Amino acid sequence: MTTRRCPDCGVTTTEMRVQTGDGFGLHLVTDEPKKGLLGGLGMRETLRLRAFVCPECGLVRSYAARDE
Template sequence: MATRRCPDCGVTLEEMTMRTSDGFELHLVTDEPKKGILGSLGAKEKVKPTAYACPECGLVRQYVEE
């Protein structure tokens, strides 16, 4: 994985974990069908974004690592 840098400050972004208030991790639902029988039933693929925060300005960005 490449080092992510803040577009505003130029410093290295720090990897963070984002969770809901219930303690669950966030995920994104894509338009791609899930593999296997769940996909044939209409279930969509989920991906987990990784959050990065700038320690200088507080900018937060999320990326899907592939």
């Protein structure tokens, strides 16, 4: 688990799930093709979006989940 701190308050942030109103998780689409057959069909790699929220000031920071 990754620990992140709020740059404004200095307190530990809480990781929260980011999703659409339909319940689907958000992800980032890269310029890299997917591996295998799907890449040959033009599909691109995706990265899960991780969001961290400060319990003090409400600042939200988003990060791309890499190499998990």
